[in-house]
Structure formats: structure tokens, C-alpha cells
Amino acid sequence: MHTTKRWNVDILVSEETEGDTARTWAEAGLASGDGSNLRGHGMARKHPADMDVPEIGEELAVSRALSDLARQLRQVAAEDISDSGIGVPRQG
Template identity: 55%
Template sequence: MHSKQWHVDLFLSEEEGSTHARARLTTGAAKTLDAEGTARLNPSDRDVPEIGDELAAARALSELAHRLLEVAAGDIEGVTHEPVRLER
């Protein structure tokens, strides 16, 4: 059995009613992928910072997953020399 460990770091910041998240995946093959997500507070909503964190983080992680799928599709095309379409 062979196991690997990849790391995802999630950085959150808040500024003037917006929460910004940056997700970074580092693989054992020295690949790094970055993605971002933002959440904005609706002026009529109560300010609950945890909700902004959750939304921004979820959006960044979703984008990171999409980018990883694109990398996998490119790697498959490099091996098979045929177009690949991966479902999201």
C-alpha cells in the first residue's frame, strides 16, 4: 500500500463587508494550485463573520476542485493524446 499526503491551506481576510478566501493545494509532486473566493455582506443583513468565512472558503475550495479537475484532464490528454471531458 502506498499513501500520500497533500496539504490545503486556507487563508481568510475581512475588509469592509467582504470576506476573501484563498485556498492553496500543495501536492507531493511539487505542484501548487491556488484559488480564491469572496463573500459580501448584504447591507440589510446582520453581520455574522462566521457566515462570510464559510461562504468565501466554500467558494475558494470549489474553485480549487475545478482547477484540479482541469489539471487532471490535461494530464490524461497528455497520456492518451485524445481530448478529455471530465464532468464537474
């Protein structure tokens, strides 16, 4: 039996600039088929002395949001493993 599922990650990026500084925020959202939703968050800051290359801030913020999302998904999996008793030696 072969099963295929598609999980989509939605990414929202926003940037705020003030003078020579900029901050970029990203949110990565995952909605699974069972109705659970996870949201990862990331942020990047541009140093005033750095060149203004918005793509770099976006890449950093998105990568951090995806990393946060991955951490949360690992935590959910660990809780599911614990709840299911997988890996727990059987008594008897």
C-alpha cells in the first residue's frame, strides 16, 4: 500500500525600516490534515552599517521561522511517541 499526503507551509514575511535599521519578521504556518496548526516565528535585523539587501533579511527570518516550526513539529512527534507507548519496554 502506498499513501501520499501533502502538507503545505504558508509563509508570511513583513519588514519594518527606520532610518538605517531594518527588521524582518517571518511566520511559517503548517496546518495538518487532523486539524492541528503550528506556527513558527523568525526575525532578522539589519545592522546600520550593513548594505541594504532585503533578500538577506527575508532569507534569515524565513529560515529561523522554519527552524522554529521544525522544533515544534519534533516536539509534537515526541509527545505522540510518548502517548502511544512506542519504545517503552513491555512488562511481562
